[in-house]
Amino acid sequence: MGRAFTIREVPDDVARRLKTRVAEAGQSLQADLLSLVTREAAEPTLAEIAARAERYAVREVSTEGILAVIDEGRADR
Structure with missing residues (x-):
């Protein structure tokens, strides 16, 4: 079973806009x-x-590692 929440002190204009919107949406x-x-x-x-x-995240990236990945990408072309 779910929980119930109460929102207190909702400004009148906010409550009115919400009620209007949901009524127009049929909800x-x-x-x-x-x-x-x-x-x-x-x-x-x-x-x-x-x-x-x-x-x-990769903590350490070497120049060799970057070049290896570039080479792999080029080889797949």
Whole structure:
């Protein structure tokens, strides 16, 4: 079972715009907000992206290594 969230002190104009948008789209406010929160939670944070890049980063690159990769690319032509 999922959790329930409450957002307090939503400005009246924001609440009105959201309700208008979802009504025009034929959705409920709950469904729209759940979709928004789900999309946001699925996106990695900058810290997660940086950690992933760090795991895949090559720490030391030699001139010989670079030239070898260039040669491999040329050989595949």
